[in-house]
Amino acid sequence: MAGENLLPRRAALIGAAGVTGTLLARGAAAAVPEIDTGRVQGGRVEFPAWTAPTERPSSGPPNPMPMNERVGFAVVGLGRLTLEEILPAFGEAKKSRLVALVSGTPDKAARIASQYGVRPEAVYDYAAFDRIRDNPDIRVVYVVLPNSMHKEYTIRAAQAGKHVLCEKPMAVSSAEGQAMVDACRTTQRKLMIAYRCQYEPYNREVLRMVREATFGPARFIDAVNVQNQGDGEQWRFKRALAGGGSLPDVGLYCLNAARFLTGEEPVEVIARSFSPPGDARYAEVEETVNFMLRFPGGLVANCATSYGMHESRLLRVHTPGAAISLDGAFAYHDKQLRIAHRDGRAESVDERRIPMQNQFALEMDHMADCVLTDRKPHTPGEEGVQDHRVMEAIYQSASSGQPVALPRVEGLDHTRGPAPSPS
Numbered sequence: 001m002a003g004e005n006l007l008p009r010r011a012a013l014i015g016a017a018g019v020t021g022t023l024l025a026r027g028a029a030a031a032v033p034e035i036d037t038g039r040v041q042g043g044r045v046e047f048p049a050w051t052a053p054t055e056r057p058s059s060g061p062p063n064p065m066p067m068n069e070r071v072g073f074a075v076v077g078l079g080r081l082t083l084e085e086i087l088p089a090f091g092e093a094k095k096s097r098l099v100a101l102v103s104g105t106p107d108k109a110a111r112i113a114s115q116y117g118v119r120p121e122a123v124y125d126y127a128a129f130d131r132i133r134d135n136p137d138i139r140v141v142y143v144v145l146p147n148s149m150h151k152e153y154t155i156r157a158a159q160a161g162k163h164v165l166c167e168k169p170m171a172v173s174s175a176e177g178q179a180m181v182d183a184c185r186t187t188q189r190k191l192m193i194a195y196r197c198q199y200e201p202y203n204r205e206v207l208r209m210v211r212e213a214t215f216g217p218a219r220f221i222d223a224v225n226v227q228n229q230g231d232g233e234q235w236r237f238k239r240a241l242a243g244g245g246s247l248p249d250v251g252l253y254c255l256n257a258a259r260f261l262t263g264e265e266p267v268e269v270i271a272r273s274f275s276p277p278g279d280a281r282y283a284e285v286e287e288t289v290n291f292m293l294r295f296p297g298g299l300v301a302n303c304a305t306s307y308g309m310h311e312s313r314l315l316r317v318h319t320p321g322a323a324i325s326l327d328g329a330f331a332y333h334d335k336q337l338r339i340a341h342r343d344g345r346a347e348s349v350d351e352r353r354i355p356m357q358n359q360f361a362l363e364m365d366h367m368a369d370c371v372l373t374d375r376k377p378h379t380p381g382e383e384g385v386q387d388h389r390v391m392e393a394i395y396q397s398a399s400s401g402q403p404v405a406l407p408r409v410e411g412l413d414h415t416r417g418p419a420p421s422p423s
């Protein structure tokens, strides 16, 4: 029992402080109750509720899989996203573990490997990448490189027998994305695109309200994902590496949200784009895009994305009974979900708070789950190809000034696999 050894340990600690004799003399030690209430039940540690039923129940200990049973990941590309979000997220993952790194910078890779417990022989450079084939610890390769490199490393990973989790946007065109899907199909490897918002609890709560029509059917979506981009030398301003400007980088989140919330595919797009004249950063890619998507069920989504505005990441769904607002919808942290609706003679604005979970850990664990249970990922390669098709129509409309029609697709969620299981 977890609590059995507690009393002697406490007594020893008290003894070290030199007061044991006093306490024992007063009989206080014998009165110390058993404190550690944790018990192993069905393979997981559980604690009894410590708050009254009026309080939100705690989510309890996370119950991760034992390390040696988890799915091993190799992360390719040690840039900002990898170092700032993905590697720390392994610490919150339950089914995934970091086993290998791929980088072109040996001293950075060695430092990161030692920080995260990756064996030196599991650090590869790009030239030696295909040797991952001989490392059975690696089951998934997570591609976190500039967009134009996703195709090559996805296909090489699949040909080396590994499943692939690839960052968004999946490529720089729908044709490249389709080639990635085809290569993974031929090699019978899973391909998932890292659409983290589709695994994140606040976005999933909005999805639930839309799909269940909690406040009536969704009629209009407003989605804004803008940021003020700096240095012009970064790969994001180079068309050959990025494939476009703000649209594939951050506007993609608005597009993907409109698609996953409705489950439908747009049948028409109308777009305008703008770049400040004379700003050398926008010689190759656009700064701002405003696009409207019309869905077959009648919903319209109005989306705005930019590299030239202060950070704002807002998703708003308008229904007959309520306006649902998710501020920070596409951000890593800090989300606010507010629902405005009638309450008798008043207008009420409810703020809904959901326990935060690390969306990168959730996304990686979903991939691990798909490998362990042989399921199709919820956001497979086909989901990424469809976003590229719509983005191509957006660019076409922005350059022609005309609406662009897209093929009508029957049914819901035709590019998605089964929903992720609750964590």
Ligand code: NAD
Residues within 6 Å of the ligand: 077, 078, 079, 080, 081, 082, 104, 144, 145, 146, 147, 167, 168, 169, 194, 196, 235, 241, 249
């Ligand atoms: P970054 O510039 O910080 O890192 C890119 C990495 O690729 C670096 O380690 C760099 O050394 C390496 N690299 C290899 N060859 C390169 C080349 N020829 N040119 C430039 N870099 C090269 O970029 P990042 O922000 O980490 O983005 C990486 C990927 O992750 C992109 O596809 C991006 O769209 C995606 N991303 C996703 C999210 C998200 O929230 N899911 C957030 C940021 C970035």
